[in-house]
Amino acid sequence: MILGLDNAGKTTILRKLSDEDITTTTPTQGFNIKSVLHSGFKLNVWDIGGQKTIRPYWRNYYENTEALIYVVDAADRKRIDEAGFELDEILSEEKLATVPLLVFANKSDLLQAKSADEIAEALSLFNIKDRPWQIQACSAKTGNGLEPGLKWVVKQVK
Numbered sequence: 707m708i709l710g711l712d713n714a715g716k717t718t719i720l721r722k723l724s725d726e727d728i729t730t731t732t733p734t735q736g737f738n739i740k741s742v743l744h745s746g747f748k749l750n751v752w753d754i755g756g757q758k759t760i761r762p763y764w765r766n767y768y769e770n771t772e773a774l775i776y777v778v779d780a781a782d783r784k785r786i787d788e789a790g791f792e793l794d795e796i797l798s799e800e801k802l803a804t805v806p807l808l809v810f811a812n813k814s815d816l817l818q819a820k821s822a823d824e825i826a827e828a829l830s831l832f833n834i835k836d837r838p839w840q841i842q843a844c845s846a847k848t849g850n851g852l853e854p855g856l857k858w859v860v861k862q863v864k
Contacts, residue, residue, distance in 0.1 A: 709764060709796060710777035711789050712756040715812040718846035719777060720753050723856060728847065733757070737767070747860045751775075761792060768801040772863045773808065775855070778829070780811040780819040780843065790829045797834070806862035807839040808855050814843035815850065838862060 734755035811825045822843040844851030
């Protein structure tokens with residue numbers, strides 16, 4: 707499952723991983739489901755919209771989730787607290803207990819972007835003890851950083 711605030715880059719990441727055109731990406735109204743092949747391993751990924759009005763429905767999709775990819779816009783300094791609040795809510799869900807967490811610090815190629823370590827600190831990732839987690843700086847547009855993140859997810863769910 708891939709979650710995060712609206713405009714963080716969830717759908718663009720998923721399209722880039724699927725070798726699809728990313729130039730026409732629009733805000734997700736509901737959800738997308740994509741299968742991504744990596745190292746002979748097939749991941750069925752649910753990409754759910756991040757608008758404030760959609761977030762209460764995220765919990766309807768938690769059943770049978772094997773890994774969580776949370777996308778943060780590393781360049782949106784004003785919304786990092788909101789992203790942290792939503793992540794805390796997600797991680798407190800019983801259905802997601804012990805589910806591995808990958809945080810993509812997207813848009814890390816932009817000048818105003820926070821580093822992955824700054825994002826980890828802002829999201830209190832270092833306090834997470836109940837599951838494996840990883841943070842990966844990336845750029846959905848260029849694809850930089852996506853492969854190492856996906857490789858980590860595959861390793862966790864194998």
